[in-house]
Amino acid sequence: VEGWSDLKVRRFPDGFLFGAGTSAYQVEGAWNEDGKGESIWDKYLHDNPDIISDGRNGDVASNSYHQYKRDVEMLRELGVDYYRFSISWSRVLPRGFSNEINEKGLEYYDKLIDELLKYNIKPMITLYHFDLPQTLQDFGGWANPLSTEWFEDYAAVIFKAFAHKVPYWITVNQPNSICVEGYGQGLMAPAISSSGIGDYMCIKNVLVAHARAYRLYEREYKKKFKGSVGIALALNWADPVNNSTKNVEATDVYREFMIGLYMHPIWSKDGGFPKMVKERVHQNSIKQGFKKSRLPALSKEEVTLLKGSSDFVGVNHYTTVLVKSTDRGMSAPSFDDDVHVELTYRPEWKNATSSWLKSVPYGIYRVCVYLNTKYDYPQMFVTEHGWSTRPGLKDDTRVENLRLYLKAILFAIEDGTDLKGYTTWSLMDNVEWVAGTSERFGLYEVDFESEDKNRTARLSALVYKRIIDKRIVEDDYKPNNLKMSIT
Numbered sequence: 001v002e003g004w005s006d007l008k009v010r011r012f013p014d015g016f017l018f019g020a021g022t023s024a025y026q027v028e029g030a031w032n033e034d035g036k037g038e039s040i041w042d043k044y045l046h047d048n049p050d051i052i053s054d055g056r057n058g059d060v061a062s063n064s065y066h067q068y069k070r071d072v073e074m075l076r077e078l079g080v081d082y083y084r085f086s087i088s089w090s091r092v093l094p095r096g097f098s099n100e101i102n103e104k105g106l107e108y109y110d111k112l113i114d115e116l117l118k119y120n121i122k123p124m125i126t127l128y129h130f131d132l133p134q135t136l137q138d139f140g141g142w143a144n145p146l147s148t149e150w151f152e153d154y155a156a157v158i159f160k161a162f163a164h165k166v167p168y169w170i171t172v173n174q175p176n177s178i179c180v181e182g183y184g185q186g187l188m189a190p191a192i193s194s195s196g197i198g199d200y201m202c203i204k205n206v207l208v209a210h211a212r213a214y215r216l217y218e219r220e221y222k223k224k225f226k227g228s229v230g231i232a233l234a235l236n237w238a239d240p241v242n243n244s245t246k247n248v249e250a251t252d253v254y255r256e257f258m259i260g261l262y263m264h265p266i267w268s269k270d271g272g273f274p275k276m277v278k279e280r281v282h283q284n285s286i287k288q289g290f291k292k293s294r295l296p297a298l299s300k301e302e303v304t305l306l307k308g309s310s311d312f313v314g315v316n317h318y319t320t321v322l323v324k325s326t327d328r329g330m331s332a333p334s335f336d337d338d339v340h341v342e343l344t345y346r347p348e349w350k351n352a353t354s355s356w357l358k359s360v361p362y363g364i365y366r367v368c369v370y371l372n373t374k375y376d377y378p379q380m381f382v383t384e385h386g387w388s389t390r391p392g393l394k395d396d397t398r399v400e401n402l403r404l405y406l407k408a409i410l411f412a413i414e415d416g417t418d419l420k421g422y423t424t425w426s427l428m429d430n431v432e433w434v435a436g437t438s439e440r441f442g443l444y445e446v447d448f449e450s451e452d453k454n455r456t457a458r459l460s461a462l463v464y465k466r467i468i469d470k471r472i473v474e475d476d477y478k479p480n481n482l483k484m485s486i487t
Ligand code: PNW
Pocket: 023, 173, 174, 177, 234, 236, 316, 318, 319, 356, 384, 425, 432, 441
């Protein structure tokens, strides 16, 4: 793990793309302007203001609804090839259904896309980044199997409007956050606590929804516009805490629940949920008195629909955990008990401002190699990677984290990973869900006290710009000042 450096200078291949990312709720603000409908995050944080660490919700956020030209200017300063952003479903379809389209909402994204294209920056659009229209939540949201149709109808509106201008699409961001945190642990909107039940209903429906949108694009747009459509998964790395058989086995289980559950239906030869996951949830369910597994089965048709339904894996990678087996008892249904492991960290791993975020650069290398061996060299984009700090422009820890992870990525490419691009998270400070603005992920600092939410480049922005320009990672590059400009 140490001794990673040798004397060879590794260069990002020609054609490798650099980008930066954001999501609608986190940056747009304008939560009820120009006909936008309420989303589950609007409702959740309005109803529960006390759960936000610093009280700042997404009502105004980074004000990107009004500052999108400045956002594009920042992307030009960095010199990125593409911008990953998401569309707010309820801005375009205020009540979730496609019978009523909010033209003003479409106009906003149209203007943003045109501004990007004007400067040769490619849009990478996420259709769903956590913000379901509240009207659809009232019908059960992702726990309702009809959600797969609602999503396909929404995707149809967006593809029709923008497929001719947009080369990269991501259907949904991080099904495990949507489902395990949103419908199981009650940590993310809609904050349902139904671990081991609601989360599995949601996972099935979100995956099928993804596949339906993918197939729609494939049928109606692929030939003509040749865009790529993928899904972004939370793909952190996990190693056993030591090499004892039971910890190695526990790690296999953990990986199947965190990675396999989402990868296997799309990228394996046989399709469907991983055998190990199906067996464990089934056994536990029967023991708990259920008639059948709490994990809803995928029908034959759904297995086929899902298999191969992605042009690339979107790798959202932040950190690594260590896995230990446990002899903790189990009683009530729970996702955590189905996995049934304990997690720990090495004490020497550096911590970001977010408690869960430790710097473990080799993890991104290991996850790439794992996906290659297990799923036959899928095409990949790193669709998110980043580091949180407190406010301040001299973000040395982010610079260090960025350099180390990009170097690990260069090793992964050298060892055969079909990696098309890297997206840094995030272009700018934003509303970090329930953490509000207490954790800053931006390469640009946002002054949330200012009227316009002014943005200023951090040191990391200048370093990223340099990396993109030189296509190598230099340890000793130090700009004379923090002045940013378009070159
Ligand atoms: C992502 N983890 O979520 C989300 O896609 C972003 O919207 C968010 O701003 C970003 O990460 C930073 O939190 C994650 O526990 C949540 O490793 C948790 C983890 C990773 C990503």
